[in-house]
Each structure stands twice: as C-alpha cells, then as structure tokens.
Amino acid sequence: MYQSPGTFPLDLPPLESTISLPYRLTPGKSTGTFLAELRAKRIVATRCTQCGRIEVPAQDTCHCGCDELEFVQLAPTGTLTSFTRTPEFTLGLIRLDGADCDLLHRLVEPPAGAGWAEGQRVAAQWSDNPTGEMTDLVGFRADSAPAPAAPTVPQALTDALAPLDSLAASLTLHYKHARGPYYGRLFDEMQTGGRIMGVRCPSCQSVLLPPRELCDICYVKTGTWVDVADTGVLLAFSIIHLKFVGQFRDPPYVYAEIMLDGASTKVIHMLEGVDVETAPQWLKPGARVKAVWKDTLRGSMNDISHFELIAQKD
Numbered sequence: 041m042y043q044s045p046g047t048f049p050l051d052l053p054p055l056e057s058t059i060s061l062p063y064r065l066t067p068g069k070s071t072g073t074f075l076a077e078l079r080a081k082r083i084v085a086t087r088c089t090q091c092g093r094i095e096v097p098a099q100d101t102c103h104c105g106c107d108e109l110e111f112v113q114l115a116p117t118g119t120l121t122s123f124t125r126t127p128e129f130t131l132g133l134i135r136l137d138g139a140d141c142d143l144l145h146r147l148v149e150p151p152a153g154a155g156w157a158e159g160q161r162v163a164a165q166w167s168d169n170p171t172g173e174m175t176d177l178v179g180f181r182a183d184s185a186p187a188p189a190a191p192t193v194p195q196a197l198t199d200a201l202a203p204l205d206s207l208a209a210s211l212t213l214h215y216k217h218a219r220g221p222y223y224g225r226l227f228d229e230m231q232t233g234g235r236i237m238g239v240r241c242p243s244c245q246s247v248l249l250p251p252r253e254l255c256d257i258c259y260v261k262t263g264t265w266v267d268v269a270d271t272g273v274l275l276a277f278s279i280i281h282l283k284f285v286g287q288f289r290d291p292p293y294v295y296a297e298i299m300l301d302g303a304s305t306k307v308i309h310m311l312e313g314v315d316v317e318t319a320p321q322w323l324k325p326g327a328r329v330k331a332v333w334k335d336t337l338r339g340s341m342n343d344i345s346h347f348e349l350i351a352q353k354d
C-alpha cells in the first residue's frame with residue numbers, strides 16, 4: 041500500500057457499518073398457495089396432469105416441462121429418507137406419503153429412547169399460531185403409527201386458499217471498512233488532538249479535505265500533510281424540512297457547505313444556533329463559522345458536533 045509522507049501507524053478500529061434492505065418478496069402462485077395453506081395446517085403439493093408426478097412444496101412447472109399442474113393435499117405423515125445434524129438442529133429429507141420427492145425440514149422430536157434413523161416414520165408438528173410462513177410447520181416428529189399398507193393417492197384440493205401475494209424479507213449486510221492511511225490519519229488526529237489535517241497537491245497546491253491519495257483535478261499523488269483550521273466560511277446552506285430514512289436528527293435543521301480556513305475543498309456539516317424560520321432572510325454565504333467539538337472524541341467527522349456562526353457577512 042502506498043503510504044503518504046508522515047503517515048504513522050493507526051490504532052483506530054475499522055469503521056463498522058450495516059446496510060439493510062427491507063423488501064417484499066413475491067412467492068408466485070404455487071409457493072404462495074403452499075404458504076397460505078400452512079395457515080390451515082394443510083401441506084399442499086402439485087400433481088402434473090401430464091406425467092402424474094407429485095411434488096412438494098407445490099411447484100409452478102413439473103420436471104417434465106409441463107406447467108399444467110393441479111393442487112393436491114398431502115397427508116401430514118411420511119418417512120425419513122436421510123438427515124444431518126448441525127450444532128443447533130437436525131435437518132431431514134422427508135418423503136411424505138404420496139409424494140414423489142422429498143421435503144427438506146427440521147426434525148423436532150426423535151423417537152423416545154432412540155436417535156433418528158432412516159426409515160423412521162414422522163408426522164408434522166404445527167405451530168399453535170400459524171401465520172402463513174414456512175415455520176407454521178415447526179418440523180417433523182417421530183410417529184409411532186405404521187406406514188399405510190397401500191400407496192397413498194392424494195386428493196385434489198378444490199378449495200385452496202388464495203395464495204400469499206408477498207412476504208416481508210430483508211437483506212442485511214454487516215461489514216467493516218478499513219480507514220486506510222488518509223482517512224485513518226485524519227480521524228486519528230481529530231480524536232487525539234482535536235486537529236483537522238488535509239494534504240497538499242504538489243501540482244495545483246490545493247489542500248484537499250478529507251485527505252486523499254490522489255488529487256482529483258491533477259491526478260497526481262498528494263504529498264504534504266497540512267493543518268486546516270476549525271474555522272471557515274459558509275459557502276452555501278440548505279434548510280432541511282423533510283424527514284427521510286437515515287437522518288441523524290429530526291428536521292428542521294441547517295445543512296451547510298463550509299470551506300475551512302486553509303482548505304481548498306468544502307466539507308458538509310450541521311450549522312446550529314440559527315433560527316430556521318428567519319434564516320433564509322438574513323443568513324448569507326460568506327458568514328464565518330467555527331466548529332463546536334464534542335467532549336468525547338471518537339475519531340470521525342462526528343467528533344465535530346456542529347458548526348456555529350461567529351460573524352455574519354458584512
């Protein structure tokens with residue numbers, strides 16, 4: 041890694057963050073019907089009108105390619121085909137009576153005095169409060185009743201419930217972001233010394249804040265670290281009235297573009313101590329501002345609580 045001049049080892053931990061994307065998942069007609077029927081404690085499969093294959097959970101298309109399938113109701117009993125253990129639970133492949141494929145699900149209560157074994161008869165165990173999701177079928181427990189003597193022929197389901205149209209789902213990513221030598225030193229200096237530092241481009245002489253490896257105007261490597269003051273000039277501002285996801289505070293508040301003394305690039309931060317109702321009439325770019333630091337510094341731009349006005353533009 042390229043180390044900028046004056047970089048020293050950093051002891052700040054990596055930045056931890058989470059991206060969370062809540063969304064609605066559309067299960068489609070067959071899976072939607074399978075899930076809806078779990079509320080009624082019924083296990084729904086599909087029977088292919090061409091080859092007769094019965095698949096569970098209900099499918100939209102048969103393995104033979106036919107998509108003309110009818111819903112059938114399976115018995116809540118079957119035979120354990122195979123199983124595997126994890127530290128938290130045991131998963132089994134269950135051949136429900138009358139089905140032509142196995143259903144993967146949890147095994148919840150092994151036979152008394154014995155462990156799970158292939159060929160074990162099992163029966164569905166239902167949730168007390170089914171809500172239309174896979175966990176309505178809590179799992180399968182050992183069943184002492186013998187297997188049916190004759191092959192089971194599932195009956196067509198003529199009164200199927202309306203399929204679930206969507207399910208709540210969420211994709212959540214936790215990650216750690218290395219600060220690197222530039223942001224690392226910036227935040228380290230802020231935390232340890234209440235000091236703001238940028239880097240000077242050797243070509244255009246701009247002082248870049250936040251500091252970065254390359255000048256984005258000249259495309260040359262930056263060089264010297266330089267101090268930037270915690271005072272500066274208000275370049276522009278917005279008064280935020282709208283509430284939106286991810287805000288650090290409730291509106292209204294003033295979001296300001298500030299050029300700190302000694303820097304050539306602006307930072308964006310909160311401006312406090314101004315009346316948001318009257319500010320549009322009197323607050324003008326060019327006003328002088330100063331950072332107000334927090335009592336406890338943690339190594340981030342939020343070590344600056346906000347900026348406040350120290351002088352208005354003449």
Ligand SMILES: [Zn+2]
Nearest residue numbers: 088091102104
């Ligand atoms: Zn088929």
Ligand SMILES: [Zn+2]
Nearest residue numbers: 241244255258
């Ligand atoms: Zn430059």
